Amino acid sequence: MGRRMTHDLRSDFLGPPTDEMVEATARAAASPDGFALRESRYQRELESYAAELLGKEDALLFPTCTMANLAAVMAQVAPGETVIADAESHCVLSEAGGIAAVAGAMVRGLAGRAGLLPVDELSAALGAAPDAQRQPATLAMLETTHNRSGGMPLPLAHLEQVGELARASGAGLHIDGARFFNAAIALGISPAAMAAPATTVSLSLNKGLCAPNGALLVGSRAVIERALTIRQRLGGGMRPAGPVAAAGLVALRTMLPQLQRDHDNARELVAALRRLDFRAGPQLAGTNIVLVETGLDAPAQQRFLVALADAGVLAIPFGAGRLRLCLHRGIDAAAIPEIANAFASARNALAHPET
Ligand SMILES: Cc1ncc(COP(=O)(O)O)c(C=O)c1O
Structure with a gap:
């Protein structure tokens, strides 16, 4: 593998x-x-x-x-x-x-x-x-x-x-x-x-x-x-x-055309996360940043970020109960479903801790 x-x-x-x-x-x-x-x-x-x-x-x-x-x-x-x-x-x-x-x-x-x-x-x-x-x-x-x-x-x-x-x-x-x-x-x-x-x-x-x-x-x-x-x-x-x-x-x-691709990928990511019932946006911005409202307190959010990293996605905390994701040339359209699935895995890991 x-x-x-x-x-x-x-x-x-x-x-x-x-x-x-x-x-x-x-x-x-x-x-x-x-x-x-x-x-x-x-x-x-x-x-x-x-x-x-x-x-x-x-x-x-x-x-x-x-x-x-x-x-x-x-x-x-x-x-x-x-x-x-x-x-x-x-x-x-x-x-x-x-x-x-x-x-x-x-x-x-x-x-x-x-x-x-x-x-x-x-x-x-x-x-x-x-x-x-x-x-x-x-x-x-x-x-x-x-x-x-x-x-x-x-x-x-x-x-x-x-x-x-x-x-x-x-x-x-x-x-x-x-x-x-x-x-x-x-x-x-x-x-x-x-x-x-x-x-x-x-x-x-x-x-x-x-x-x-x-x-x-x-x-x-x-x-x-x-x-x-x-x-x-x-x-x-x-x-x-x-x-x-x-x-x-x-x-x-x-590189200006790349920015449009990043914006398109951000829109796709917001849609994919929403299909999984994550509160993702902003839908109005139309650029390369995606915010996910986790609603978690700081310790839980930290656990979520660790679980997300384990599932293959790195994001940063961005204020209370919120994460930021930036789209860029290193993230292509094929990665979008993988990123959304990693969010689902992290949510699952938090809901069912192994201990
Ligand atoms: C809006 C904004 N202004 C300025 C900066 C600073 O850029 P640099 O890291 O090149 O100092 C950043 C960096 O993230 C930014 O997001």
Whole structure:
């Protein structure tokens, strides 16, 4: 009997690079090009390609999306000023408090709805006249797709409304676009139209796009120039940059169709889990994240995850009584029934412990 395969759905950064990416990485590693921080031709090509795709003036390569998000804040917000973000966003929950600890900015977390900021509250916060006691809110942040809500793509109208409110008060809008292209594809909107309301957008190259690593910050020439110094200060000036950039360029050029396959597989997985009476969704998101409401308390959920791993599927806990599964290139359509069956086995194992 062959060993059963493990389906690892803990994140979409687990999607394997394509042969073309591996070859591009090896080729670039074998011919280092350039010395200065932006001299690599692979890096320049990637940055120009990304800037053009999003309709912005410039882009800059980063090692991670966390660092690109932080640099976006530092390039647009002075210490003591306020950043307004959804309280359930990755920047607030999962980036080690970098906005406070490193940028020295205040974060005002608003209670959003699936990543949508409450517009009245946002408008009041942005519009408040600063004085000696109250520093201005100089940056609004949105995250699309919105991870916590299960990969919800924010409607273009919301991006535009928030962008307009920010602009009217002289503030910026940063979009955490770790899964920006998932949103664009799910909504059928061009990346440039989606980026238009924002002053800066971060992009992950290593999630659904399957580059081994790397991220980008895209924006105006002036903001990217400031971000270059900030990136150096944060220790993100990778050199040689060619191997990372060369794979990233292949990712941007070739992998957008893969995201649609991931979305289709996510939809199939939701349907398969529902047929087995699991509460799986969200059905509205239409992207590559699936949430399963187990309703279990933390110890039982941990036992469920162990049983699920025994049955060949890795997932992560995602808040009380909830698991997250990310679809990616390493999970093909044939795996979907196997994943659903592993959930059924885990439920069975919990219902009938051997002791
Ligand atoms: C919405 C969102 N933003 C940012 C990040 C950070 O990406 P990185 O791991 O490249 O720092 C993640 C990672 O999962 C994410 O889901």
